Amino acid sequence: MDTNESANKMINIVLVMAGKYLSGRSIAKELVDNVVHDNLAAVAVELDFEGVETCSQSFLSELIYRLKEKGLKPGSVHSSSLTNETVAIRLKNELKRLEMGPSA
Amino acid sequence: MELVIGANDEFLAASPISIKSGLYDALHLDLSLIGYIRPHLLVRLRTIIDLAVNCGLRVRISPPVRTDYRDYAGRMGLFEGTDYNYPYNRNEPHTFFPLLKINNDRNQQVYEDCMRVLGLSNVTSNYLRLVVDAFVELADNIYFHSGTAENTGWGYIHAQANPLAGDIRLGLSDVGIGIYGSYERTGQLRGRNEVQVMSDIFNELESSLNLIPGRGYRGVGLYEVQNFLTQHTGHLKVMSGNVTVDVNQMGIYTVTNAFRTEGTWIQMRVPIR
Numbered sequence: 519m520d521t522n523e524s525a526n527k528m529i530n531i532v533l534v535m536a537g538k539y540l541s542g543r544s545i546a547k548e549l550v551d552n553v554v555h556d557n558l559a560a561v562a563v564e565l566d567f568e569g570v571e572t573c574s575q576s577f578l579s580e581l582i583y584r585l586k587e588k589g590l591k592p593g594s595v596h597s598s599s600l601t602n603e604t605v606a607i608r609l610k611n612e613l614k615r616l617e618m619g620p621s622a
Numbered sequence: 623m624e625l626v627i628g629a630n631d632e633f634l635a636a637s638p639i640s641i642k643s644g645l646y647d648a649l650h651l652d653l654s655l656i657g658y659i660r661p662h663l664l665v666r667l668r669t670i671i672d673l674a675v676n677c678g679l680r681v682r683i684s685p686p687v688r689t690d691y692r693d694y695a696g697r698m699g700l701f702e703g704t705d706y707n708y709p710y711n712r713n714e715p716h717t718f719f720p721l722l723k724i725n726n727d728r729n730q731q732v733y734e735d736c737m738r739v740l741g742l743s744n745v746t747s748n749y750l751r752l753v754v755d756a757f758v759e760l761a762d763n764i765y766f767h768s769g770t771a772e773n774t775g776w777g778y779i780h781a782q783a784n785p786l787a788g789d790i791r792l793g794l795s796d797v798g799i800g801i802y803g804s805y806e807r808t809g810q811l812r813g814r815n816e817v818q819v820m821s822d823i824f825n826e827l828e829s830s831l832n833l834i835p836g837r838g839y840r841g842v843g844l845y846e847v848q849n850f851l852t853q854h855t856g857h858l859k860v861m862s863g864n865v866t867v868d869v870n871q872m873g874i875y876t877v878t879n880a881f882r883t884e885g886t887w888i889q890m891r892v893p894i895r
Contacts (some may be wrong), residue, residue, distance in 0.1 A: 539733030541758045543766070544726075544773070572733070572751045574758055575842045604752065608846075615827070615842075 527561040528596075529553065534569035541573070546580035550588065558590040565609075568599035578605075578612045586616055593620040624648040624682075627670075629656045634666045635861055638797040638884035641674050649674040651704075654684040659691045662793030662859075662889030664721055665778040668700055669795040669885070672723075672778075675703045682706075698780065719781035727765045727773075729758045736781065740790055743783035749854070749895045753790060756850050757781065759843035760794050760888060767830060768798025768885060770807075777885070783894065790892050797885035801862040804830040820865040821876050824848040848874070856892035 533540060536549050563585055567573075582595065595618055600606050613619040625646040627633045641649060651667065674681050683706040686692040695701065696708035698721040719739045722732065736754040741747070761779050768775030777796030784791065799807060801823060802816045808830045811819065822828050829841030851858055851869055858869040861883040868875045 537730040537733075539730055539737070539754075539758075541729045541733065541755075542727030542762055545728065571737075572755060574755050574762070575846045576759060576762060579842050602751075604748070604755075612842075 528564055529558070529561055530564045530566055532566045532568070533573070534566075538569060538571045540570060540577045543576055543580040546577050547584055550581065550584035554585070554588050558585065558588045558594070561590075562594040562596060563590060564596045564598055565600075566598050567602070567605065570602075570605070572602060573605045573608065575608050575612070578608050579615070582609075582612045582616050582618055586618055590618070592618050594618075624650050625679075626650040626652060628652045629663065629667070632881045634663075634670065635879075635883035635887060636881045637670060638673055639882065641670065641677055641679060642884075644677075646679060648680040648682060650682045650684070652684045653686050653691075653695070656686045656688075656691055659686070659694050660793065660889075661780040661782055661791050662795070662887070664695060664698055664700060665780050665793040665795040666887055667695075668698075668721055668778045668780075669797050671700070671703055672776075673797050680705070718783075719779075721778060721780040723776065724761050724764050724779055725776040727762045729761060732758055732761060732779070740781065740783045743785045743790065743894055745783070745790070745894045752850050752854070753892055756847045756890070756892075757792050759847055760792075760890070763843060764794060764796045764798075764886075767801070767804040768796040770799060772831075785894060788894050790894060792888075792890040792892075794888040794890075795885065800883070800885055801830075801860075802865075803863070816863050816865050817876050817878060820860070820862065820867050821874055823867075824869060824874055851890075851892070854892060854895065856890065858888065858890045860886065860888050862886040 531553050536545055595613060597609060623646050625640050627637045671681050681704040683701055683704045685706055696710060701708045719736050733754055736757060737750060741750055764777040765775045766773060768777060775796055775798045779794045781792040802819050805811045805819055810830045824844050826845040827841045848869055852871050855871050860867045864879050864882050866877045866879055
């Protein structure tokens, strides 16, 4: 899995490495387990959607939940190359549900 | 002793109980006078055949008399593992999503095949993504919930697009513990009876695995499916236990049946848009 931990402590998760069509909670869990080895309390995460066609709601739910479980703070999830409007809404919903949005 | 069942919804729903009973050493599936073949029927038949084979029963088939029905079923691999030798090779016609066994939640291939196959029906690509998302959410549930333990379920899925009829039909079936059974297993019934549970499963954040807020949520998949059906005038029918639930744009309707559906049997129909 491609990750890039830069000086300002942003971890980049390249989602397309898990496939163009993302579904299944086990894949989301594996993705996070492979990428994140430390506590995320002091870092931000960028979800890179480049090349991803679609993500199921349950995939995103598990992904955000696992990141939160690793200590990621509210407001620390960012996204890039997210052009699919449906997936953008799903991500927003999931951040809200799991109290991980910017204003949480 | 041979268990004989025809392609009648009631028998197909309940027959896994007899197959598991240990009273029979053979299953005879009489499909000779079958009146139609659709995805939800094929998935149920295939699930029953697999169950019978797993339980050590010999499976005898009386194939459909109508050659088009027999060929459709044969090409999808329905007769594999039975005494009926379909005279042609199994193939994956490019117009149907194959009859596929689900025993994990690695659904990349399901997505890709669905997009390719159903995309041939002139459906718009954004809409198709939503259809496939709904299909995959339902398929995930088979693996996640239907086994005696979490992530051990198995079942079958199948879909076809029919541009002439203007719809896409999808079928899913498992012979696991059923929806009510999964709630019983995890202690999430909270005093509800089977009808109430079957109606509640479409609520947001309703799940047999509900965790407390802030620790993680389940129960987003079926809620999403229902939203999609409501917006796009689709229809979903879920049979599990003694209850059938119909979901359409008007609402969610439950009916208590006189028979019991072993596992969960789902059919979904959405218009081509």
